[in-house]
Amino acid sequence: MPRIQILNRVLASNDALAEEHRKQFDNEKITAINIMSAPGSGKTALIEKTVAELKKKVGIFVIEGDIKGDLDAQRVIKAGGKVYQINTDGACHLDAFMLSQVLPKIDYKKIDLLLIENVGNLVCPAEFNLGTHYNVMLLSTPEGADKPAKYPLMFSKADLLIINKIDLKPYVNFDFKALEKSLKIIRPSLEIIKVSCKTGKGLPDWYKWLLNRIPQIANRTPLNSGKRRAHSG
Amino acid sequence: MPRIQILNRVLASNDALAEEHRKQFDNEKITAINIMSAPGSGKTALIEKTVAELKKKVGIFVIEGDIKGDLDAQRVIKAGGKVYQINTDGACHLDAFMLSQVLPKIDYKKIDLLLIENVGNLVCPAEFNLGTHYNVMLLSTPEGADKPAKYPLMFSKADLLIINKIDLKPYVNFDFKALEKSLKIIRPSLEIIKVSCKTGKGLPDWYKWLLNRIPQIANRTPLNSGKRRAHSG
Numbered sequence: 151m152p153r154i155q156i157l158n159r160v161l162a163s164n165d166a167l168a169e170e171h172r173k174q175f176d177n178e179k180i181t182a183i184n185i186m187s188a189p190g191s192g193k194t195a196l197i198e199k200t201v202a203e204l205k206k207k208v209g210i211f212v213i214e215g216d217i218k219g220d221l222d223a224q225r226v227i228k229a230g231g232k233v234y235q236i237n238t239d240g241a242c243h244l245d246a247f248m249l250s251q252v253l254p255k256i257d258y259k260k261i262d263l264l265l266i267e268n269v270g271n272l273v274c275p276a277e278f279n280l281g282t283h284y285n286v287m288l289l290s291t292p293e294g295a296d297k298p299a300k301y302p303l304m305f306s307k308a309d310l311l312i313i314n315k316i317d318l319k320p321y322v323n324f325d326f327k328a329l330e331k332s333l334k335i336i337r338p339s340l341e342i343i344k345v346s347c348k349t350g351k352g353l354p355d356w357y358k359w360l361l362n363r364i365p366q367i368a369n370r371t372p373l374n375s376g377k378r379r380a381h382s383g
Numbered sequence: 384m385p386r387i388q389i390l391n392r393v394l395a396s397n398d399a400l401a402e403e404h405r406k407q408f409d410n411e412k413i414t415a416i417n418i419m420s421a422p423g424s425g426k427t428a429l430i431e432k433t434v435a436e437l438k439k440k441v442g443i444f445v446i447e448g449d450i451k452g453d454l455d456a457q458r459v460i461k462a463g464g465k466v467y468q469i470n471t472d473g474a475c476h477l478d479a480f481m482l483s484q485v486l487p488k489i490d491y492k493k494i495d496l497l498l499i500e501n502v503g504n505l506v507c508p509a510e511f512n513l514g515t516h517y518n519v520m521l522l523s524t525p526e527g528a529d530k531p532a533k534y535p536l537m538f539s540k541a542d543l544l545i546i547n548k549i550d551l552k553p554y555v556n557f558d559f560k561a562l563e564k565s566l567k568i569i570r571p572s573l574e575i576i577k578v579s580c581k582t583g584k585g586l587p588d589w590y591k592w593l594l595n596r597i598p599q600i601a602n603r604t605p606l607n608s609g610k611r612r613a614h615s616g
Contacts, residue, residue, distance in 0.1 A: 190526025242506035273475035293423025
């Protein structure tokens with residue numbers, strides 16, 4: 151099967167480069183987060199809120215991954231963020247090679263936290279390790295609770311699942327118990343935070359989670375133990 | 384660039400096989416529709432409603448494409464549909480080769496309409512021609528109106544855009560004018576039908592569109608001219 155052999159080779163060389171990125175993040179004391187979801191789940195809205203809330207406490211840099219255009223980057227700039235845009239030019243995911251084009255431009259000395267918004271896609275981004283410490287994925291209530299069973303890889307690689315758009319829950323059939331049941335099989339230890347980026351509900355839990363993952367911040371504020379654990383991807 | 388050469392070869396052989404499928408559909412007088420969208424936009428809900436409404440007038444067969452499992456196929460069966468499930472086993476789209484595994488099992492004599500639900504993904508499925516006559520894509524209001532600019536290929540290949548979940552419009556920021564503006568650049572002639580699969584609003588327009596694309600049905604009912612035009616994909 152030559153196609154599969156080639157894919158494996160591509161993934162292996164991607165992993166090797168991701169490992170280099172990871173070493174660089176560690177050396178520079180950067181916590182790097184890969185944010186993934188289907189299109190329209192609210193990744194950019196989450197980043198906008200996070201930048202606006204935390205930019206005075208934390209040095210944040212954002213990388214926006216989009217097939218085309220810079221709509222999301224413009225939104226992050228408006229929220230007060232510093233951002234580089236990667237256009238994948240048709241590709242359905244970010245990979246470690248694309249990241250290599252952008253990382254040398256970042257002034258690490260000013261940064262504690264690197265947020266990378268992947269291409270909106272519940273399938274392919276999960277296959278490509280970027281070297282980040284954590285995979286954070288979003289699922290919004292209108293998408294439905296059946297997604298882990300149908301897109302298991304993404305959920306199996308997530309370190310945190312953010313359920314967004316909980317303000318819409320009264321109007322959509324989102325079966326939270328069914329979600330928990332299927333996650334028990336695919337990713338039993340997956341932490342879940344419920345938020346509405348629109349109303350702001352639940353966002354403090356996300357900020358706390360995030361700050362706890364930045365050792366230099368967690369150690370100087372009275373937050374819970376901010377253990378930095380290995381990235382699962 | 385060997386990766387790109389290989390991708391082009393894969394797409395060329397996929398296109399050749401899709402052409403064979405198309406000839407078979409034409410010989411058997413089947414109208415075949417490729418239904419695509421992001422995860423959770425409502426493809427299965429649309430198929431459920433369509434099967435329940437039209438199964439007495441039209442011979443319908445459904446092919447369900449999912450990475451894993453048969454949740455959607457079970458829903459279509461409950462709605463009274465006949466269905467085959469394709470599991471892509473990780474792949475992010477259906478292709479003409481996967482379809483070849485299933486098409487020989489279909490009894491074409493009983494069928495006028497073949498509905499194919501692609502994997503929920505706003506990127507990759509648009510690259511793989513299945514030999515269908517029409518690409519129907521869904522966008523649901525909670526996903527936002529910025530999607531054509533960010534995922535142009537899928538929109539550029541669509542013959543019909545169904546805006547689903549219009550019942551949620553009062554609760555989400557869906558800028559219909561911005562959508563129309565970006566579609567004017569990417570796909571100026573794209574027909575749009577607004578529906579709510581939940582309330583049923585707008586669905587009669589979709590049924591009419593569909594029946595008009597089945598020549599043997601359109602010719603015997605007093606519907607508008609049901610010209611069958613070339614698939615753009």
